[in-house]
Amino acid sequence: MENKGLNKVDLIFEKIDNHEVLAKGFKMSKDEIIQEILNSGLKGRGGAGFPTGMKWKFTSEAKSPEKYIVCNADEGEPGTFKDREILDRVSNKVHGGMAIAGKAIGAKKGIVYLRGEYRYLLPKLMIELDSFHKMIKKIGYDFEIEYRLGSGAYICGEESALFESIEGKRGEPRNKPPYPTVSGVYGKPTSINNVETLVTAMMIVQHGAKNFIQYGTKDSRGSKVFSVSGDTPTPGIFELELGMTVQQFVNEFGDGDTKAVQVGGASGFCVPRKKFAETIIGFEGVPTGGSMKLFNSSRSMYNVLHNYLEFFTEESCGQCTPCRVGCQQLLKGVEKVKKGEAKSTYLNELMKLADTMKIAAKCGLGQSVGNAFKSIVGNFKEEIIY
């Protein structure tokens, strides 16, 4: 197990000369950009962790005169707020990352899908976007970005649901295949990347893949921004090198009484105290889009689970059976067990249901409801029952 310890880094929010980095990026061929990103081992920072270079490669290979780069700024995972901060502080790097991605995949159009909850950022972003457009025009590069807003639907963070939303429809995930790299927004080949991923890609173009892979581990290259909240004396945004254990994280951010850390938000995993030392935060251990939520011993894990299940019951798009009905069953089930109206052994049935949801739901949301459920019930069974 590779353990890099807890190291704070300052790359994402580092102020850069956007013009210089872009000029460098635009001089590279699309294959050079893609190769650099592939070499960096960068994986998507939204949570799913798909290799960014592969995504760009596939989209670049898709044959279509019209392609899109979409920036997923529908940051809805409970406990995640890093993309808001990135957009607030370094939106120029987001726009720049999109332009570079656009060059790599052959897209002249970029769309930022910004969650409605962050609408207050829009006036500032419009000013930033305007100067960005002027700058790339000066460089002589043909690329345009448009902002589209969400309106309060967690599921729109799912890539194909996000496309549906841009197209003016209910944010219901599509069947896959076809994947976005073949048929994305408006049915055109699309690379959809998280806000932070695009900034990181920009950074890799700036400093080179070699520099990037000095950070992190084999499976989790680089650093990433963590959103730290819950029972911690220092909640906030922290850029950390990947490859630390939960214990190291808790040593830094815990309040001395941490009993569990929810890594990756409501759709992520709950790590109990006894597993802190053995669990690496990263794709080799517990992956996260950045959400790190600490719970101390005063918290009821039943309440935590109940809150998450309510969240999913409301935020499921509702189209597929395992997710729509499964969420309701899990929620009602734990309520009944808690009240003593169902036997504690009923939790075993619910654990099996969570397994079914993992393999049978249509999209990532339904497939990940089981993560929190299984890890909380599995590790804190007594708290759920009594």
Added chain:
Amino acid sequence: MINLLINDQKVAVQNGTTVLAAARKLKINIPTLCNHDDLCVAGNCRVCIVEQKGAKTLIASCATPAAEGMEIHTNTLKVRNARKHIVELLLSEHRSDCTKCYKNQNCELQSLANDFAFGDHVFLDLVEDKKYSIDRSSASFIKDDSKCIRCQRCVRTCSELQSVAAITVANKGAHQKISSFHNRPMSQVVCTNCGQCVNRCPTGALVEKTAIDQVWDAIYDPDKHVVVQTAPAVRVALGEDLGYDPGERVTGKMVNALRQLGFNSVLDTDFSADLTIMEEGTELLVRLKKALVDGDKSISLPMFTSCSPGWIKFVEHKYPEFLPNMSTCKSPQQMFGALAKTFYAKKNNIDPSKIVSVSIMPCTAKKFEADRPEMRSSGFKDVDYVLTTRELAVMIKQAGIDFRNIEEANYDSVMGNSTGAGVIFGATGGVMEAALRTAYEIVTGREVPFGNLNITPVRGMDGVKEATIKIEGCVEAWKFLEGAELKVAIAHGLANANKIMKMVRDGKATYHFVEIMACPGGCIGGGGQPIPTNLKIRQKRMAAIYAEDEHKELRKSHLNPDVIAIYKEFLDQPNSHKSHELLHTHYVERDNY
């Protein structure tokens, strides 16, 4: 070709074939719910999940294209357990009062549940938590959300096949439901009552509003004289609900069964279909004369047929500016109804207030049509009760009639005689063909120039059909039409109708006469026809309709002896004052939501 393995059996399929279709090719049955042959892929219900070697999750076979080298297993323990869970989840959201349900034993969810032979229900009942409501506002159907499994077949039907989208998926998560515009009653929205959603609903969430009990009451009421009419498309589909394969003509047995049920007189809507041709054909020729010869600018062309009440309501909601283009002719059902309580009553010396007029229709919209306030020309409700083909099958079963083994019988008369032209009203293009057979002959004195009177260009399942008929050698009275090219178009399914309407509205097409039927395939694919439906089934019914036509001695409406008689004895001539009073109607503009 793409080669894959399903349950270790090799199969080669065309590119784009789904795993489900590939499995079917191997006669491997994978259960489905949201999937329907007429509709786009949804992949929602997840019942059809299968295991793909190397994939982390199970895949929906209906939504996944077969790929080279794929290895699929349809019946592993993992698949079975997940599928069982999924069916149980659906049941937990569904009011399972099966024995009291209208769709009992005709329900896809029930049959799936049956396959799994659930002993104990594992999951908690969610029905009690939901404030389900039953919408009985429509004259044609009942929408019971407590039976709904959110497969969205109805929503896809309404938007894809009918381009109406009166129903939609609303809300999300646990609150997701199938809803009209802002939860309005179905009677107060753009719904055309076509019943295509009812045809495709896998459960009892959408069912016709039945009139079976009322009809039984009437039959057993000694004071009542109950007449029944049967629409052309019923005779080629009824068999499906009574153990026959699709495409079987059961006309004679149906007539006998109706008589055994106790109807006092068994008559035929085909008769009034022939009558419609006389009225509508004349109306068209008069419109053409006024527009082409007299230069009357107030005449609206093209003229649209008006037999399909779903289509009528569609125009009333969505294209009210075209209401003047609608033929003023009532549908055959309503012509029949108006005559039953006037001409028929008089001829048989029956007090019209004692007549109960029942129609057997392939259609749910006919229930709404019969209820329209305009449909009381006889001084009474012209058609009292409308039964769908399905409801008739239920009555036949209720009465214990051994349908397969009963003798064939003939319709009563008067108003029971019909021609092949009346029969083909049941298929898309049929009204057009029947009209042309008669109108062409009136204008030219000769039969239509098509072999054996079969006007093949207007037949078939193409969504929009167009034809041009050159009129030559006119008789003296119609000389003004000499050399004219009569342009006609035919559409079936309201999505196709919508295409035509847009073309006409935008001036991209000019027609003289357009036949439109609300349902795919015409009445043979009507919302009141046996379930299931798909293109193959509709094609078989269509073939049966044309076979019925070919077997008729008379095949042109104007030769129907009952039609000739009624003009002689009662109506005088087509479009006469009396005709207008009884056989023609008007339309109303409706809101577009």
Added chain:
Amino acid sequence: MYQVGNLVKELSDKHGHARESLMPILQAIVQKHNYLTDEAMVEVARELDISAAEVYGTASFYTFLDTQVKGKYVIRVCKTITCSMKGKSDIIQSIEEMLNIKVGETTPDNQFSLIETNCIGWCHKAPAILINDLPFTELTPEKVTEIIKDYMQK
């Protein structure tokens, strides 16, 4: 109830008449009037040549596209885990007492609506609320009372 007037026409001319314009148009109406009336949805349907039910179906999917009457200021209190742990209930209670309405309700003068919402991305500064577009964070009952007071004065 507001009269939609020419707004929908203006918006659809600006954003276009294709389906993809639906969200921007609905969002703009809500920005201006806080919720969607039936009349507004019917108008939008007409402009985009889709059915009114489709407009409703889409709007009802999105929490921020309300189809019920909402006040001039819509207060959305985050109810997800961190805000819930850090005193969301006290915040709601303060607002309820101050405005004399319950969660889900609108004041009789149509000035304020109070609703709960899912994570708004301010977990490190919980509890947090949105009033229309603006976030207010690290709230206490006292702090929220002051904020609402300011809004009442507007």
